[in-house]
Amino acid sequence: MNTADLLFRYIKEAGVESSLGGIGAAASITVCLVAASTRPIESVASSYQFAVSSLGFLTIATLLSLCMMSELLLKRQEIGTLRALGAGKRVVMAIFLSKSILIGTIGSIAGIALGCIFTAVTQTIAQPYQSGGPILRMLTVGSAGSIAGGLYVAVRASRMNIVETMRE
Amino acid sequence: MTVKSGEFVAVTGPTGTGKTTLINLISGLDFPTKGSVEVFGKDLSKMTEGERASIRAKKIGIVFQNSHLLSKLTVIENVELPLIFSGSPEDKREETAVEMLELIGLPKKKNLFPSSLSAGEVRKVAIARALATDPALLLLDEPTSDLDTSTIDILLPLLRGYNYLHNRTIVLATNSPRLAKLASREVRLRWPELVIEAIQD
Numbered sequence: 074m075n076t077a078d079l080l081f082r083y084i085k086e087a088g089v090e091s092s093l094g095g096i097g098a099a100a101s102i103t104v105c106l107v108a109a110s111t112r113p114i115e116s117v118a119s120s121y122q123f124a125v126s127s128l129g130f131l132t133i134a135t136l137l138s139l140c141m142m143s144e145l146l147l148k149r150q151e152i153g154t155l156r157a158l159g160a161g162k163r164v165v166m167a168i169f170l171s172k173s174i175l176i177g178t179i180g181s182i183a184g185i186a187l188g189c190i191f192t193a194v195t196q197t198i199a200q201p202y203q204s205g206g207p208i209l210r211m212l213t214v215g216s217a218g219s220i221a222g223g224l225y226v227a228v229r230a231s232r233m234n235i236v237e238t239m240r241e
Numbered sequence: 242m243t244v245k246s247g248e249f250v251a252v253t254g255p256t257g258t259g260k261t262t263l264i265n266l267i268s269g270l271d272f273p274t275k276g277s278v279e280v281f282g283k284d285l286s287k288m289t290e291g292e293r294a295s296i297r298a299k300k301i302g303i304v305f306q307n308s309h310l311l312s313k314l315t316v317i318e319n320v321e322l323p324l325i326f327s328g329s330p331e332d333k334r335e336e337t338a339v340e341m342l343e344l345i346g347l348p349k350k351k352n353l354f355p356s357s358l359s360a361g362e363v364r365k366v367a368i369a370r371a372l373a374t375d376p377a378l379l380l381l382d383e384p385t386s387d388l389d390t391s392t393i394d395i396l397l398p399l400l401r402g403y404n405y406l407h408n409r410t411i412v413l414a415t416n417s418p419r420l421a422k423l424a425s426r427e428v429r430l431r432w433p434e435l436v437i438e439a440i441q442d
Binding site for chain 1 (some may be wrong): 265299
């Protein structure tokens with residue numbers, strides 16, 4: 074079973090399969106908790122890491138999607154103008170995707186930094202990271218989440234009706 | 242309706258007769274429910290979106306009814322925009338944009354943002370932006386609506402010269418009889434019959 078199947082099953086069990094909007098913070102927490110608790114005991118550590126990564130991915134993707142959607146609504150007319158001046162769909166997509174990735178990556182770096190500080194301060198209950206592996210994984214999850222969140226909005230932006238947006 | 246290469250056509254008619262729609266159809270921003278629009282010998286509806294965007298970037302200059310300058314960009318950056326999309330070399334973009342601003346008399350305002358310009362100046366920058374790529378077809382939608390008489394006096398020879406000296410095609414949507422007289426042909430739109438009358442000069 075791949076990650077997508079696993080996520081879909083847990084989302085279905087959580088009763089939100091009929092709504093894409095269910096892929097928010099609540100659903101991701103449910104997914105991660107169930108994923109962590111239903112794995113065999115010997116792989117609890119890896120399941121936990123998977124759950125945390127999934128939670129991070131879904132949260133970043135959801136928040137970035139909302140953030141970029143508000144950006145899209147604010148800049149509809151400007152996007153229409155760019156398209157009317159000869160910018161192709163790919164240009165508009167690249168604008169939104171690059172911005173989403175930039176925000177997601179900066180957010181991930183800031184989150185990792187804060188997380189390292191937090192674990193260093195509370196090392197009586199958790200050990201600070203000794204290798205770059207988890208940090209690299211979190212950065213990858215953050216970037217992947219930002220691509221996923223930005224992609225939908227980027228496609229929508231590139232498909233907007235130029236004349237309608239310029240009339241507003 | 243056919244517009245020949247190098248022709249200067251004024252499209253006139255009362256508000257709501259479809260002058261802006263006609264400009265949008267020619268530029269490939271909108272599509273007809275009936276009939277077809279051919280630009281540079283190609284049916285726009287049979288082109289891909291990328292091909293239409295490429296034609297707009299390289300061969301068509303548009304002055305929109307509301308100018309539509311990007312508020313977060315400076316005057317010169319606004320003029321440089323179509324040069325970016327047309328693939329103009331990076332080192333020549335600023336030079337070309339400055340030339341265009343000199344042409345319309347606003348070289349000193351190149352680093353200002355559109356919010357600090359008057360309505361007439363905004364319209365002039367929109368015209369400079371449309372001319373920046375030296376388009377084969379220039380579409381103007383009510384270009385003098387925000388301009389005072391003295392500015393129009395500067396604009397008229399500019400448009401006529403662009404058409405006559407550079408042999409560029411111009412389609413101008415306007416309600417101004419003075420501006421329409423500038424064209425070599427006037428096309429009047431009438432509603433509801435949508436009859437197109439062509440009057441040869």
